[in-house]
Amino acid sequence: MSLNTQVIYTKPPTGFPVVGETVKTSKSTIDLDAPLQKGDILLKNLVLSIDPYIRGCMRDPAIASYAPAFEYNSVLAGDTVAVVLKSDNPKFNQGDLVCGRTGLGYFEEYSHVKGTYADSNYVVRNDSKTNGLPLSYYVGILGMPGLTAYVGLNKYGRPQKGETLFVSAASGAVGQIVGQIGKTLGLYVVGSAGSDDKVEYLKELGFDGAFNYKTENIDSKLTELCPNGIDIYFDNVGGTMLEHALDHANNFGRIIGCGMISQYNTQGQYGIRNLIYVVSKRLSFDGFVVLDKENMAYEEEFIKTCTQWVLEGKVKYRETIVDGIENTPQAILDVFKGRNFGKQIVNVANL
Numbered sequence: 001m002s003l004n005t006q007v008i009y010t011k012p013p014t015g016f017p018v019v020g021e022t023v024k025t026s027k028s029t030i031d032l033d034a035p036l037q038k039g040d041i042l043l044k045n046l047v048l049s050i051d052p053y054i055r056g057c058m059r060d061p062a063i064a065s066y067a068p069a070f071e072y073n074s075v076l077a078g079d080t081v082a083v084v085l086k087s088d089n090p091k092f093n094q095g096d097l098v099c100g101r102t103g104l105g106y107f108e109e110y111s112h113v114k115g116t117y118a119d120s121n122y123v124v125r126n127d128s129k130t131n132g133l134p135l136s137y138y139v140g141i142l143g144m145p146g147l148t149a150y151v152g153l154n155k156y157g158r159p160q161k162g163e164t165l166f167v168s169a170a171s172g173a174v175g176q177i178v179g180q181i182g183k184t185l186g187l188y189v190v191g192s193a194g195s196d197d198k199v200e201y202l203k204e205l206g207f208d209g210a211f212n213y214k215t216e217n218i219d220s221k222l223t224e225l226c227p228n229g230i231d232i233y234f235d236n237v238g239g240t241m242l243e244h245a246l247d248h249a250n251n252f253g254r255i256i257g258c259g260m261i262s263q264y265n266t267q268g269q270y271g272i273r274n275l276i277y278v279v280s281k282r283l284s285f286d287g288f289v290v291l292d293k294e295n296m297a298y299e300e301e302f303i304k305t306c307t308q309w310v311l312e313g314k315v316k317y318r319e320t321i322v323d324g325i326e327n328t329p330q331a332i333l334d335v336f337k338g339r340n341f342g343k344q345i346v347n348v349a350n351l
C-alpha cells in the first residue's frame with residue numbers, strides 16, 4: 001500500500017475559501033499493485049491547474065451554476081496532467097501522458113480511474129514529449145484557458161483588423177492569451193491588471209496599452225488608451241470594470257462574458273447601472289462556457305494553431321508554479337486574492 005495525498009473539499013465558503021476549512025489535504029492509501037478492471041487506468045498525477053471557476057463549484061449543489069458543484073468531503077477536481085502507470089484500456093498505454101480535461105481530473109497524487117470515466121474525460125497528450133514544451137502548458141496555454149481565449153475572441157468577438165480590444169484581468173491565465181491572439185489578428189489591444197509589474201508584463205507581450213486598475217482612474221485610462229472607443233471587451237472581471245467598458249463601448253460593439261472574478265467571493269451581487277447601453281449602442285453581449293459541445297469542437301484546430309504560435313515564439317505564457325500537492329489549498333486562495341502572476345500551477349511530481 002502507498003500513501004496518497006488528496007485535496008478535499010469540505011464545505012462552501014461564505015466569502016473567500018478558507019485553507020484548512022473549505023479545502024484541506026488528507027492522506028489515504030492506495031494499492032498500486034492491485035489488478036485493474038477492464039477499461040480502468042492507474043495514473044500518477046504530475047500537474048494540477050488552479051483556475052477561478054473552482055470557486056463556482058464550491059457551493060450548495062442546489063444552487064445553479066455553469067459548472068457542477070463539488071461533492072462535500074470529496075476529492076477536488078480540475079484540469080490535470082498525469083502519466084499512465086498501468087492500463088487495461090486500449091485507448092491508453094503505460095507511459096502515456098494524459099490530461100484530465102475540462103475540470104474533471106482528480107486533485108490527488110494517484111488516481112484509479114474507472115473505464116467509462118477515463119474514456120470520457122481523459123485525453124492522450126504525448127506530443128509534449130516531442131515538442132519540448134512544459135507539461136504545465138497542457139492545462140494552460142494549450143489547455144482550457146487557451147481554448148477559452150481562442151474560442152471567446154474568435155467566435156464571440158468576431159474581430160476585424162484595426163478594431164480596439166480591451167481585456168480585463170489581462171495578465172491572467174486567459175487574458176494574456178486573448179491579448180496576444182488579438183495582436184496576431186491586427187487588433188489594437190489594451191489590458192488592465194492589478195499591479196505595476198503585471199502592467200509591465202502586458203507591455204512586454206506587445207499590448208498597445210495597459211494600466212493598473214487599483215491605482216489608476218479607470219475611466220480616464222480608457223479615455224486615454226482607447227481614444228477610438230472599445231469594439232470588443234473580453235470580460236474576466238464583471239462589476240465596475242464592466243460598467244466602465246460599457247461606457248466606452250462603440251455602437252455595435254461586442255461584450256464577451258468569460259468570467260466575473262470580482263463577484264465570486266461577494267455575498268451580494270453587484271448591480272450594473274448602465275445596461276441600457278446594450279440597447280442604445282446595439283451591443284452584442286455573449287456569455288459562454290468553453291465546455292459546451294459546440295465550443296469544444298474547436299479544440300483540435302486550437303491546439304494545432306496555438307502550439308505552432310508557441311513554438312515560433314509568437315505567443316508567450318507566464319505561470320506561477322508551487323511545488324507540492326500539500327500547497328494546493330493555499331494556491332487556490334492565492335488565485336482569488338490576486339497573488340498569482342499568470343497561470344497558477346501546482347507541480348505534484350516530475351516524470
